[in-house]
Amino acid sequence: MEHIAFMGLGHMGAPMARRLLTAGHSLTVWNRTPAKADPLVDLGAALATDPAGAVRQADVVITMLADPAALDTVADAVVPALRPGTRWIEMSTVGPDAVRKLAERLGRAVVLVDAPVTGSTDKAAAGELGILAGGDTDGVEHILGRLGRITRTGPLGSGSALKLVLNAAVIGGVALVAEALRLADSLGVDGTTARTALAGSPIGGAVARAFADGVHFDTALAVKDLALATETARLPALEAALDHYRQAAADPALAYADISAAAARIRLA
Structure with a gap:
């Protein structure tokens, strides 16, 4: 299975990361408050001390962050550390402009999918989220499918819109x-x-x-x-x-x- 870097372990991110971990994915996690990662580390996740460290060996990056400013901050650290061919699934609610801005920063070496979710913490824990997926989801649909039901919305940014x-x-x-x-x-x-x-x-x-x-x-x-x-x-x-x-x-x-x-x-x- 792909090695996944999961960043953002708030009310939604933590149960989503747990779903991927218990499904057998190798997982490195990062959160601004490291203590929030402790339950996942106890289940076998690796804890990164910074965003760049989380993604260096990742095949897939997932971000579930609070707002566009948090995404910008993480991107500043992460973009230089990404390997060519990495797929980045942006699942935060940040709006289409932030997604397009991130895509411009990534260029063609990294495939970006915007896939914000519908549903709350209960759906996240059960793997029953609605996933609004914009862009090219080839190669990551099996990962998204562990988190919920996928609705293809169109080009990159349409999911966030x-x-x-x-x-x-x-x-x-x-x-x-x-x-x-x-x-x-x-x-x-x-x-x-x-x-x-x-x-x-x-x-x-x-x-x-x-x-x-x-x-x-x-x-x-x-x-x-x-x-x-x-x-x-x-x-x-x-x-x-x-x-x-x-x-x-x-x-x-x-x-x-x-x-x-x-x-x-x-x-x-």
Whole structure:
């Protein structure tokens, strides 16, 4: 099997790396906070002390990082250390511009695939993520298949573009549910009754996410995703949602809490 370098062991990256390790892949891992790699090292992964060290012997590189700035920082260290013929699977939510910028830096010696994911931590652990794959996936589909179901989206950057569309809809929908429940509170409608009625309406999926347990998506990451979306097009409703999430993320207790906690704050604001 290919030797894989996996960089970024946050809420999503850690269970994804574990899936690859338990499937028998040789794995080197790197994370800005090294202690997060300890459970994977206990299972047999090698720990790199820096990004360049992680990729020197890698056939495949996978990045699952927080934002475009983190990807830039890792790329600064990694690009000079990559071997010709390496395949890089970029799975972070960074938007298509960041993916194209990385592709320009890599040139033709390295094949880049953008493959952001849908689903939360539970799906990552179960290998049931949705994988939005843009670019040439030949040679890495068997790896992606261990993480979830692959949807081919088109040329490089199209996976990241579609991921922004989906995240903007879900995150904005959660904020809208919170405001609808605030309206119900103002009108004296019983909260449980309002929630049940909304759950049975066309916006029911967002209601479920607003009250979800056992999953995790940082409020700070919601801010990042909506900022990427609203920088791309004029989206007044999502700009309003972004303001909600920014106010929630300004509270240290909520910044790295799940967006369901932000929804509760929006409802009470």
